Amino acid sequence: MEFLFAPFEVSFVLRALIAGVLAAVLCGCIGTWVVLRGLAFFGDAMSHGMLPGVAIAALLGGQLMIGAAVSALVMAAGITWVSRESKLSQDVGIGLLFVGMLAIGVVIVSHSQSFAVDLTGFLFGDVLGVRGQDLIILTVAACLGVLACILLHRPFLALAFDERKAATLGMRPGWAHIAMLMLTALAVVASFQVVGTLLVFGLLIGPPATACLLFDRVGAIMAAASVIGVFSCFFGLLVSWYAQTSAGATIALLTVLIFFAVLVARRVKSALQYFQHNENHYQ
Template sequence: MDILLTPFEVSFVARALVAGAFAAVLCACIGTWVVLRGLAFFGDAMSHGMLPGVAIASILGGNLMLGAALSALVMSIGVVWTSREAKLSQDVSIGLQFIGMLALGVVIVSHSESFAVDLTSFLFGDVLGVRRDDVLIIGIAALVTAIACWILHRPFVALAFDEQKATTLGMRPHWAHLAMLALTALATVASFQIVGTLLVFGLLIGPPATVTLVARTIPAIMAGAALLGVTQIYAGLLISWYAETAAGATIALLSASTFFVSLLVKRTVYRVRSSNSNENSSH
């Protein structure tokens, strides 16, 4: 039993667990809608699009999370504006913003040799370096997101499954879509210090996608994703402690692996049941 608890007796590991749990709940709430709405590409692009803001904040000695938030805001506005003004699909708009923001970030970083270490932390996270203030910020973000998802539940459901019907019912899907993008940006910004921008995508998409394989209702998917995410944070920290691997990367790898293993199990069970059913019908 001690082997499961000993690492968390260390203060910074325990703090990482609490922060990670908040991030898991935060990502589960909005990640469920990202999966159902098909916004995975936006979540991925957003995680890269924060680089210019973080780079500038680091060079100027400012708050990295504030820099990331400003970049996320600019990118969200850019996606909506480009889609509307250029009459292009959202994927094209997101792709253009993604390329532009990432390239700008790399250009800024290339002029700052001292940013190399900070860039590694930005990309891959430093979950064991989370401070108490970071835990508070992530906790508040998780609470705000959970409340927003509860208030906007009906508009989000209508938007995810039938946008035209949402318009007919007067639910203003355009505003619901903007709110969904904003909450996705919030989750990405608040979580990037836990697992890094390249790995936050796993926490945002992995648990909800895994739970959709077995759950049938949105509340069940959201609750299951939160529970699974917290479990993966705990297991990832535990594995990284004993295996001496990067904590953020371990958590993200565990998230992706869980999905593929679950999918394989589901397909195997389905084939076995189909085979048994065919045998019974033949008799």
């Protein structure tokens, strides 16, 4: 037991765990809709498309989170506009904005030799450097995200499974889709400065995808995704403490490994049930 909990007696590791738990709950709830709606590519694009806003905010001496929020809003609005105007698949707009926004950010970073934002920190964050104000921001974002998922459950559910049926029921799928994009942006923006874009995307996709393999009901998927995310944060921090590895990357890797472990376990279980069925049949 001391082996499990000794690292969390250190104050900055405990703050990192609290931040990870808040991010896991936020991303678990919102990430469920991202996975069910098929917006994983959008989540990835959003997590990297914030770089221009972060870069400009750093150059002007402003708040990085405000720059990230503006960049995320621009990207979400741009994706919606390109999809409507061009009549092409939404993936086309996401791909174009992803490349364009990321390229602008890299150009700004490469042009300024005295740039204040470390790209490594942007990608992997500094979960062990979490401050009290970061926890407050994550707490507010988590509460808003969970509340929005509860209030918008019916329109999101209709949108995720049948957009035309959602329109027939008067659920306004267009507005529901925009709200879903905004919630995705909320999760990414609120978490990136603490845990980095890599960990945000790992928590946004990994635990919900794993939960979808285990459960059918949306509420159960959200709860399981949150639990898996918290588990990943706890043991990811534990492994990184003893193995001296990057905390954010270790947590993100663990979310992926858990998904493939469950996927393989499901396959093995199906194979065993198949052989058992055939054996009983021949007997």
